[in-house]
Amino acid sequence: xxxxSWLFGLLALTLACEGxxxxxDGIERQGPGIDTGADTGADAGAGTGGDPGQCADGPLAxxxxxxxxxxxxxxxxxxxxxxxxxxxxxxxxQCLPPLVRWADGEACTDSNAEYDSxxxxxxxxxxxxxxxxxxxxxxxxxxxSNDQVITGCLQAMWDEGPEDGDPNTVNGHYESMASTxxxxxxxxxFTTPSGSVWGVQNFD
Numbered sequence: 384x385x386x387x388s389w390l391f392g393l394l395a396l397t398l399a400c401e402g403x404x405x406x407x408d409g410i411e412r413q414g415p416g417i418d419t420g421a422d423t424g425a426d427a428g429a430g431t432g433g434d435p436g437q438c439a440d441g442p443l444a445x446x447x448x449x450x451x452x453x454x455x456x457x458x459x460x461x462x463x464x465x466x467x468x469x470x471x472x473x474x475x476x477q478c479l480p481p482l483v484r485w486a487d488g489e490a491c492t493d494s495n496a497e498y499d500s501x502x503x504x505x506x507x508x509x510x511x512x513x514x515x516x517x518x519x520x521x522x523x524x525x526x527x528s529n530d531q532v533i534t535g536c537l538q539a540m541w542d543e544g545p546e547d548g549d550p551n552t553v554n555g556h557y558e559s560m561a562s563t564x565x566x567x568x569x570x571x572x573f574t575t576p577s578g579s580v581w582g583v584q585n586f587d
Contacts, residue, residue, distance in 0.1 A: 438478035445545060446561065450476035454534045461529045462489050465570030465584065468533050469560055472541045477561060485569035488513045488585055492571025496581040499524070500573055513569065513585060519559040523582035529572055532582035559586050 437443070452475045457464055466484040473479035491513035498507040499522065508520045523536035540556035559565070571583040 438474070442478045442480075442563075446477045446541070446557075447475075450541070451538060452476065457530075461533070461572055462486075462570050465533050465537070465572075465582070466568055468537050469568060469570075469584070472537065472560060476541065479561060479563065482565060482586075483567040485567040485585070485587065488567075488569030488587075489571060492569040492583050492585050493573060494571070495520075495585065496522075496571040496573035496583040499583065500575050500579075500581045507583070518565065519562075519586040521556050521559050521584045521586070523580075525579040526582065527578075527580065529574075529580055529582070532572065532580055536582060559584070562586070 437447070450472070452471055455464070455467055455471060458467070463484065466482065470481040473481060491511075494511065495507035495513070498511055499505065502510070504522050504524050505520060521540055523532045526532045526536055537560075541560055543555050543557040545557060545561070546555050565586040567587050569585045569587075571585070573581045575581070
């Protein structure tokens with residue numbers, strides 16, 4: 384992707400975090416989510432570790448510094464690719480087990496992305512939760528393409544790292560991606576008439 388497009392996307396991510404409603408870091412929470420899921424996403428990225436020995440003793444306490452794994456080849460399914468990328472970060476950067484692909488939540492999460500493109504970042508988290516909703520939501524507002532959301536935005540979120548050294552405190556984007564409190568994630572996408580892409584990830 385072009386440097387200019389990537390920087391614009393990163394700026395959009397930063398502004399969204401600062402301007403979102405809820406906790407200061409931009410992660411909103413609500414009650415228990417739907418206990419459903421489909422495949423684990425393992426075929427789309429989990430278990431493709433970089434250093435074969437780094438995971439021998441289980442999950443790492445903190446992520447590998449400056450971890451930026453090469454994006455996996457596209458499967459042609461953006462929802463699967465998004466889950467695969469999250470699981471790739473979890474495994475290759477911290478030896479964490481994969482999240483299940485929450486396939487039953489994807490149509491609603493697509494609707495979340497469309498709703499937020501009109502009403503603002505995270506508006507859907509309160510106004511149109513998916514079923515009983517996910518317990519955390521990350522969002523990529525106004526990116527240049529679906530691919531940039533999957534490669535650029537998710538990388539930027541992971542790069543935030545643990546705020547206090549504990550990925551299970553869920554006080555930021557990285558914490559949602561790395562938490563062991565969640566078991567599944569649904570990704571959603573919407574492209575506005577002007578061509579900007581909104582991506583939402585609901586964790587439960």
